[in-house]
Amino acid sequence: MFSGTDNGTEKWCDANSGSFTIEHIAFGRYGYVRELDATFEQYCNGSTVPLRGAVHAVMPEPPVELAMGMDVAPEGAVNVSDGRITVGGTVTCNKPASVSLVGQVFQVQKKGTPGASYETTVACTPGAPVPWSVSLTSQEPGTSFHPGTATMRSRARADDRDYPVTVDTGQEESQVTLSKA
Structure with missing residues (x-):
């Protein structure tokens, strides 16, 4: 009408x-x-x-699709008194995104294999790598992390704000050297 x-x-x-x-x-x-x-x-x-x-x-050019990356720092720290480790890295993106990081850390030792899972979120902004870190203790009973090499499996995911797609780095495996804190 x-x-x-x-x-x-x-x-x-x-x-x-x-x-x-x-x-x-x-x-x-x-x-x-x-x-x-x-x-x-x-x-x-x-x-x-x-x-x-x-x-x-x-119409104007559409927004760019989200592109992101994740790096794991090759060095981490371990508190020898309680076995708590701190590991991390950086994420990069070409436009703002809320990046979900998930993974596991484990360390093969003679007396067992301490391991821990983590999940954290990082507000990624374009322009420079954005640091992230997590502090963990072993979830395996009777084990704790020690100085030395640990294996880290990590994955980053983020939803593109402009398109119906989730960007995923896939699982990446890295070696991290844990030093006394």
């Missing part, structure tokens, strides 16, 4: 018919409309005189 005024007299379009024809449309990734050319024609209240028009739209 269309309502408008003509010289102070209100006009209504209670019954209308017409058409809308898309002449050209070009899509980008994820359904982003890049270009649109369309025409329309409308008849109001049985009128034989149509309202006609055309639309031509060229």
